[in-house]
Amino acid sequence: MPHPTPEACVFRPTIALALALLTxxxxxxxxxxxxxxxxxxxQASDADLRAQATELEKIHADLERVSGVQARLVYSTDPDINALATEIDGEKIILVQAGLLAAMGNDRDAVAATLGHEMGHHKADHLGAGRRKEQGARVVGTILGAIIGAKLGGRHAGAGAVLGGAAGNVGGNLVALKFNRNQEMExxxxxxxxxxxxxxxPQGMLRLQQRLGELEAGHAPATMFRTHPPSAKRYQxxxxxxxxxxxxxxxxxxxxxxxxxxAAIAAATEQIRHDGETALAEALDPKLGDIPAAALAPISAIGFDDYAALQNELVYAGDAGRAHALAHHKLDAAKLAExxxxxxxxxxxxxxxSERYxxxxxxxxxxxxxxxxxxxxxxxxxxxALRLDPPFPLEQLLAINAATTQPHVDAGQAQAEAxxxxxxxxxxxLIGQNWWMRKATIAALTGDTALLARISGSGEEDAADDDEEDAAEDSGVHVGEGVHVGEGVRIGGHKEPATPSQH
Incomplete structure (x- = not known):
């Protein structure tokens, strides 16, 4: 199981647990x-990682069902080969480390044997007995508290809380016991x-013991050799x-x-894709409210959608074909103005x-x-997200835009020539420019503001916030209230009502 990283996991409140281990x-x-x-x-965005965690949950649930042990399953990024049963303020914990899963990841039954063994320690109350007798108890870590700076889309900070019911008990001890041989056998x-x-x-238990023995013989560093001593007697x-x-x-x-x-990895891949689309849809939704029925009532027998389509047709026709297009719809300039x-x-x-327009x-x-x-x-x-490849190269868009912003030139004439x-x-x-701006907006919402900066002509990293916002608004970007895109760039507010001149 690969280590989850800030790029591989998206964290939500009450989910992330951070500890520092003390040797x-x-x-x-x-x-x-x-x-x-x-x-x-x-939450993981890596398919292998999500699939392994999903299957690990299933194994854990199966063993909880037959054992009657209710324990929180925790994954550690520690590359050391180990797993342990512990408690945090009375809450049962089963912890598996990345190193163990890397060593046993090709053997589902060996992993089940590991989880079942740790549940056995909880079932037999070996932790309680060890503390009462004060045999081998040692503090290996301290809860440091909630993770701050969890990543959403690679940029947004959020706060996470520590494990479940222990959320308010920052400073509680994570206790690991070195169990005696009889307890290990039980x-x-x-x-x-x-x-x-x-x-x-159940032969997964034999393979687990055998694999640990091989690792120990090869002098692989593993805390598990101290807390779970492999032995021929246990194997027998x-x-x-x-x-x-x-x-x-x-x-x-x-x-x-x-x-x-x-199959599990394929399912995780599909779920990640679906999650991404769902998150993007939520980010792209301007939440502008419902449209009153009266707002869609026809004006001069022309419905709203037909009016928007007419505007497209008029732009397509150009000045030369404008009169003919109006006549085709039995309209004149006065009716259009109305x-x-x-x-x-x-x-x-x-x-x-305006969005419907x-x-x-x-x-x-x-x-x-x-x-x-x-x-x-x-x-x-x-x-x-947009589904098609670009209508024309980005460089072509930038060149045409640049031609219209040169000093002392007629913008209309410069654009026509370009x-x-x-x-x-x-x-x-017009169609291509709007397509590219939509693509830039979507990229900004997922954390990449480079395209938006290039199109809006504000690529300097130290540009003032107001200049960035003005450039975005001038380009027609409207991504919702309070949405931040990039360092110092804020694109907010509701979309302005579209008018024929905006297209």
Missing amino acids: GAGTVRAETHYYLVDAVAT ADRLGLGWMIAAGYN AAQELIAKLAPPAELLARPLAPIADS LDRGYTARMQQAPAL SIAFFRATQGRFAAHGRDLADSFAHHQ LKTAGMTSYEF
């Missing part, structure tokens, strides 16, 4: 972190019985108990399997109407970028 010499292993396994299973016996009852091959006792319990032959014949197989005034006023009163406008796109117009419409309508050189009409550029 016997008192040095601090500050890079070790602990996470509730259910958090890793639902935990083995209990764990083996639960493995069989839960449908796991497990063999004898398996024979006595006589598990079904088909269970004993079950082949070696990893914690997470290809429609403009009426629907613009409604959009000012109902902000959600964008959807209908781009849905009506014609010509060679018609598919990109529909891609834009779908992105606005369903709050989703478009002619690019072999593009002003209508096509």
